[in-house]
Amino acid sequence: MREDRTRPVLAGVVTALVGFSSSFAVVIAGLRAVGATPAQAGSGLAALCLAQGIGMILLSWRHRIPLTLAWSTPGAALLVSTGAVTGGWPAAVGAFVLVGLLVLVTAAWPRLGGLVGRIPVPVAQAMLAGVLLTLCLAPVHALATRPTFVLPVLLVWLVLLRLAPRWATPAALALTIALVVVDEVRHSGLPGSSFGHLVWTTPHLTWQAVVGLAVPLFLVTMASQNVPGVAVLGTFGYRVPWRSAMTVTGIGTVLAAPVGGHAVNLAAITAALAASPDASPDPRRRWLATHVAGWCYVFLALASTWLAALVALAPAGVVEAAAGLALLGSLAGALRGAFVADGPREPAVVAFVVAASGVALGGVGAAFWALLAGLVVGAVLHRPTPPVSADTTTGDPAHP
Template sequence: MAPSERGARYAPDVRADRRAAVVAGLVTAAVGFTSSFAVVLAGLDAVGATPAQAASGLLILCVTQGLGTLLLALRYRVPVTLAWSTPGAALLATTGAVEGGWPAAVGAFLIVGILVIATAAIRQLADLVRAIPTSIAQAMLAGVLVPLCLAPVTATADRPLLLAPVVLTWLLLAAVAPRWASPAALVVALVLAVVAGDERSGALWPQLTWTTPTFSLGAVIGLAVPLYLVTMAAQNVPGAAVLSSFGYRPPWRSAMVVTGVGTVAGAPAGGHAINLAAISAALSASPEAGPDPSRRWIAAVTTGASYLVIAPMAALLTAIVVAAPSGLVAAAAGLALLTTLAGSLRSALSADERVEPAIATFLVAASGISVFGVGAAFWALVTGVVVHLALRPRGH
């Protein structure tokens, strides 16, 4: 039964439905932004962005995902929300500098957007992505996340008194209000950063910084390909599945075009990738957004508008992060990724097949190796596919 048909079963209370949807949309934007913006900044910094370029990247990501969400929600009247690629940002953070530096990284972002557009147009490309076993893709993501999720451990060991309030905030809220645990921990970290940080401020006003893309083989193979695959496997496919689980038909092809065009448009300003929301998608599509499924698209519209309102804060937040004591914000970001790491490990090891390919993929991704200037994420995928093919039963 379609959401619009099911909506007829509910007594009409338009005002209450709208209020619930608006609140859900505000929560979606607040949780989506505060829980992972530090990961985005860490990723952009790792591949060579200056603080101004990282702030520009965060700003353009908010704008493109906000506009894309508004476009899709208003066009299809479904609670489809977009987000930046948090797993993709984690990949950037662990990949580090690529051949050609920051301009080549921007070129890689541009290629990711083109590949996403091509996925909507070329069925064979989508089939090729789906041919990679889910366990291998999730194992690669888990390996990428490990170094980031270790940050709370190492930072707390180095500076226990500074990190204790962040960790305790996360732990207490994880027990009583899990949705707000990571955002609250990050807010505490930002407050401590303001109190204990140095006086480096940088620009506090929002501005876009243009970078002319360049292209290098190392950046294409070592960054663009893994970023495209992790964005598809860890964001777009699960995001569509979340919408389907609540009875909606995801506008898959249109969403790929919108997110691909948004990624291409945002790349020169430093945006790495936008995609269907996966982690926060349920907040706007679930009954929490109102009892009438046919009106939950209002939650997505609210989310999109909220991102446009939040966007001007990018420069200020970047300045706070830059001035923060070493390891403080990274620890809060690592706590925010623990749930994603747990989900990736669960998916990697619960498949009805041999676990050796997933384990091999995970170990290579977590190793942080670089061979021929190409980072660990790419070699992890190669290793996982080779081991999978070698151990596949004969006749398959």
């Protein structure tokens, strides 16, 4: 009986630790890429932890289902590939606010979600794969320039990928941080304490930030996080309260944005940790795992700003290499979604190539142009289905 009571608690702790440790480096890299200082990046990471933690506590208590939230890891990778936008960090923050508002519109007007769903899956997945490729190449580049840092990380990741896949990426990131700590102690010392310090930035919007960052970030968050999150919970027999979930994540994103948070959404990968029978044999008790995970995220927020300051001291490319390992699974999934479907491959290939190029035109990042290019090529190649002919004798539809 005691084991049944502790299993949801342990599952919640594991859910939070795996979710945080497997991708926090991606978030920090993304926020830094669009102009955040180390303090602002740490503030953003802390804000995301608070927003999703409080959201999980409220949603799990209200609906009694293991409704797990997360930050948008593919969205953070999008920030890396986009880089600085016109207007700098305040414009990026304005784009984050707009993403939250669009999510709220989706909650009130489901047709917007339907419009997002009309984007061809191969094109959307190819754009995402091109975005992820930038960070996924980082381990290769870092191995050539920082082998003493990166080689041990790669070995630990590979061994655990065989023995305990769930912990491969968290262990790789933990070892990376440990190596950075040792290096800093030897040279300049560790950063001072700055626990839970939030840094306010007044949002500012430029049209380049709207088109090149807000729109792609919203699309990536919806297509690669919210929709799969609904599907994952569905496999365990839970129905996501869409309006409630989108309202909470939208409000969370809007509130977190001025202090650096880029997007809060439904969890996809870690959702299974709290919703599976491993969390509890009784489906009615699994919500406790999400509830505990929410409180864990609130506590993790306290250490996030210090962790970001430590990451900022790491040698160039080292943390990005660990972040790239964290995204290899997502890259594989995006490539599979882009190229296994029937039909012309050219739209997806064009979207992938343009996104992977990282080229910005008119101050607008490659992700937007990749999506547009894929849609244009798809429209050119589209051949409408010919109307069914009628039998001239009977007037009935002719059968092949």
